[in-house]
Amino acid sequence: MTRVRDDAVAIAPELTRLRRALHAEPEIGLDLPRTQRKVLDALEGLPLEVTLGDGLSSVTAVLRGGKPGPAVLLRGDMDALPVTERTGVPYASTVDGAMHACGHDLHTAMLAGAARLLSARQAEIAGDVIFMFQPGEEGPGGARIMVSEGVLDAAGERPVAAYALHVASGLLPFGLLASRPGTIMAAADTLHVTVHGRGGHGSQPHHAADPVPVACEIVLALQTMVTRQFDVFDPIVFTVGTFHAGTADNVIPDDAEFVATVRSFSPQARAAVEKSAPRLARDIATAHGLTATAEFRDGYPVTMNDADELTFAVQTVNEVLGDGRYVAAPDPLTGSEDFSYVLDEVPGAFLMLGACTPDVDPFTAPFNHSAEAVFDDAVLPDGTALYAELALRRLAAEG
Numbered sequence: 001m002t003r004v005r006d007d008a009v010a011i012a013p014e015l016t017r018l019r020r021a022l023h024a025e026p027e028i029g030l031d032l033p034r035t036q037r038k039v040l041d042a043l044e045g046l047p048l049e050v051t052l053g054d055g056l057s058s059v060t061a062v063l064r065g066g067k068p069g070p071a072v073l074l075r076g077d078m079d080a081l082p083v084t085e086r087t088g089v090p091y092a093s094t095v096d097g098a099m100h101a102c103g104h105d106l107h108t109a110m111l112a113g114a115a116r117l118l119s120a121r122q123a124e125i126a127g128d129v130i131f132m133f134q135p136g137e138e139g140p141g142g143a144r145i146m147v148s149e150g151v152l153d154a155a156g157e158r159p160v161a162a163y164a165l166h167v168a169s170g171l172l173p174f175g176l177l178a179s180r181p182g183t184i185m186a187a188a189d190t191l192h193v194t195v196h197g198r199g200g201h202g203s204q205p206h207h208a209a210d211p212v213p214v215a216c217e218i219v220l221a222l223q224t225m226v227t228r229q230f231d232v233f234d235p236i237v238f239t240v241g242t243f244h245a246g247t248a249d250n251v252i253p254d255d256a257e258f259v260a261t262v263r264s265f266s267p268q269a270r271a272a273v274e275k276s277a278p279r280l281a282r283d284i285a286t287a288h289g290l291t292a293t294a295e296f297r298d299g300y301p302v303t304m305n306d307a308d309e310l311t312f313a314v315q316t317v318n319e320v321l322g323d324g325r326y327v328a329a330p331d332p333l334t335g336s337e338d339f340s341y342v343l344d345e346v347p348g349a350f351l352m353l354g355a356c357t358p359d360v361d362p363f364t365a366p367f368n369h370s371a372e373a374v375f376d377d378a379v380l381p382d383g384t385a386l387y388a389e390l391a392l393r394r395l396a397a398e399g
């Protein structure tokens with residue numbers, strides 16, 4: 001039997017073709033019909049049990065191994081972003097205002113490639129592999145919907161482990177993998193605050209109840225809360241991204257409102273800020289004789305790697321791709337990831353994979369979500385081999 005990695009290199013032209021076809025025709029959100037079609041075409045003829053999503057255009061494929069054993073889940077997200085591409089690559093987006101700026105086209109191609117490689121080894125696989133092709137990672141949380149539609153039970157029993165790779169167009173040198181045990185990505189929640197005052201003439205504030213200075217005070221107090229109520233080693237990030245009030249310089253508005261993104265790195269810090277931030281907003285308004293409504297809305301949870309599964313994944317990287325290909329990330333990323341919904345249910349690991357092009361300095365190259373982010377196809381065989389080997393070796397380890 002040939003090595004999985006050699007087989008992945010042998011199908012590199014096919015991986016590149018699929019990736020570029022996906023890249024040229026990006027789709028955003030939960031409904032990705034043309035992407036779904038391309039995935040189904042790529043899986044055509046393979047011995048897979050395929051089910052399509054109801055509330056989203058997901059593809060769940062199960063490969064039944066020839067030997068008994070548990071199940072393992074591999075996930076690749078498929079959606080693009082509302083970005084107008086400015087890379088100038090020959091396979092650039094042909095869809096106005098949509099771009100695969102987060103590299104999910106590579107994840108989709110690698111996962112389809114892994115399905116092909118593992119299908120060829122069906123007889124030797126000791127258990128089942130669930131391939132999770134997921135829409136809506138960039139919002140509003142396709143993974144959560146797929147979990148609710150039963151992707152974790154697709155093989156008949158809960159998988160013993162789940163893995164996902166994520167390419168990076170910068171930050172990480174080409175071909176290197178990076179992750180860390182425990183928290184790898186932040187939780188991303190939002191705080192929505194409306195301060196309710198009473199409008200009036202701008203020259204006579206004492207006849208009105210001005211919500212603007214109160215809302216400003218809340219914004220500043222929230223930053224004080226960050227430094228006074230949270231452990232410096234378990235921090236949060238609190239950024240007010242929108243702030244709106246009023247229509248004219250001489251009119252005191254009735255209301256002022258703002259929305260903040262709230263990033264946290266542990267379930268404990270997340271629970272604490274969910275309590276303290278709305279209370280702070282309401283109580284400051286009360287102190288000034290106004291009222292505020294403050295709503296903390298859940299976004300993606302903290303993405304937590306299981307320490308044992310990460311150790312296994314690192315060992316797999318070293319054995320399959322060679323020593324020196326893994327670097328331990330010192331800190332989590334402040335971005336968020338809806339694979340967290342899977343890792344909340346199943347132990348697993350999420351690894352970043354450097355995919356910048358050879359002509360750039362990875363530390364200054366445009367990063368994911370940039371209109372100029374370029375991801376190199378050359379990384380596809382290694383990503384494909386790694387997905388396949390993670391499943392193969394993890395199931396073999398159970399036997």
Ligand SMILES: [Zn+2]
Pocket residue numbers: 102138368369
């Ligand atoms: Zn992204």
Ligand SMILES: [Zn+2]
Pocket residue numbers: 102103104137166
């Ligand atoms: Zn992404």
